[in-house]
Amino acid sequence: SYVLIQPPSVSVAPGKTARITCGGYNLGSKSVHWYQQKPGQAPVLVIYDDSDRPSGIPERFSASKSGSTATLTISRVEAGGEADYYCQVWDSSSDHYVFGTGTTVTVL
Amino acid sequence: QITLKESGPTLVKPTQTLTLTCTISGFSLRTSGEGVGWIRQPPGKALEWLALIYWDDDKRYSPSLKSRLTITKDMSKNQVVLTMANVDPVDTATYFCAHKRFGVYYVDVWGKGTTVTVSS
Numbered sequence: 446s447y448v449l450i451q452p453p454s455v456s457v458a459p460g461k462t463a464r465i466t467c468g469g470y471n472l473g474s475k476s477v478h479w480y481q482q483k484p485g486q487a488p489v490l491v492i493y494d495d496s497d498r499p500s501g502i503p504e505r506f507s508a509s510k511s512g513s514t515a516t517l518t519i520s521r522v523e524a525g526g527e528a529d530y531y532c533q534v535w536d537s538s539s540d541h542y543v544f545g546t547g548t549t550v551t552v553l
Numbered sequence: 554q555i556t557l558k559e560s561g562p563t564l565v566k567p568t569q570t571l572t573l574t575c576t577i578s579g580f581s582l583r584t585s586g587e588g589v590g591w592i593r594q595p596p597g598k599a600l601e602w603l604a605l606i607y608w609d610d611d612k613r614y615s616p617s618l619k620s621r622l623t624i625t626k627d628m629s630k631n632q633v634v635l636t637m638a639n640v641d642p643v644d645t646a647t648y649f650c651a652h653k654r655f656g657v658y659y660v661d662v663w664g665k666g667t668t669v670t671v672s673s
Contacts, residue, residue: 446616478659480600487649487663488600499661531600535658539616542590542602542658 447536449545456551459524465548467515467532475534477515479508482529491530492517519550526552555579557589557650557664564670571640571669575633575650582608582626582633588653589633590660591624593646603648604635607655640671 449469457463467477477495480488490499492508495515505520515532532545561573573591580587588607594600604624605613614622623636633650647668651660 476658482600487665489663490659490661493657493659493661533600533659540613541616542605544592544600544602547599 446539447534447541447543449532449534449543451530451532451545451548453546454549454551456553457519457522458553459526460521463519463522463550465517465519465530465550467517467545468513469534469543469545470513472513472515472534473510475536477508477510478533479506479517480531480533482531484527488531522550522552524552526550555652555662557652557662559648559650559664559667561648561667561669563668564672565640566673567641567671568639571637571644571671573635573637573648573650573667573669575635575664577631577633577650577652580652581631582606582628584608586655588655589626590651590653591633591635591648592651592660592663593644593648594666595643595646598646601646605653606633642671645669645671 451467479492481491482488491502491506495510496508508517530548556578558576565571590605591603604622606624621638626633647666649666650664652662653660
């Protein structure tokens with residue numbers, strides 16, 4: 446089955462930039478989507494189709510993809526901005542939606 | 554405004570069948586292109602996609618859980634129902650339903666989730 450690998454954790458100081466990677470086989474041929482999940486809450490879509498932001502999502506959230514790795518970038522991280530982030534793709538070979546292993550962003 | 558709300562039992566015994574209901578508003582499964590998916594999250598773990606149903610009754614299931622899952626819709630009640638047979642303690646999780654449109658490969662609005670514990 447298709448697997449998306451993310452680093453378990455990323456630490457960042459307030460005001461700095463956090464970068465979260467998501468790796469998977471042949472990821473370049475798939476559209477990658479990103480969700481933010483704050484503690485005790487449901488996930489929220491922050492990026493779709495590799496790099497598009499839904500309405501209402503701050504410009505501080507951006508994303509890119511190169512080869513088999515997608516990257517979510519959060520600029521000017523806010524104090525208290527701890528959350529988990531998940532990447533997600535649709536795997537055409539299995540017709541299945543796959544989430545990444547998840548990354549916890551800790552604000553120092 | 555699209556909203557979804559999950560409901561169901563908080564405690565289920567092993568081997569029983571779990572039935573979860575997602576009540577939708579702000580869109581209709583009578584409308585072409587609309588769909589609802591179910592995703593779960595065990596405590597402290599990652600999200601896992603379970604099942605999906607579209608307006609035309611097209612259904613998709615997680616390959617690993619397909620034999621245990623059934624997804625249906627009741628358009629008169631604006632509800633989507635997910636049943637999971639033969640539950641086990643590893644099925645303990647928060648279960649979310651979410652809005653999805655045909656032709657896109659992400660969900661854009663999530664319910665708050667409902668927590669289910671499987672224990673004797």
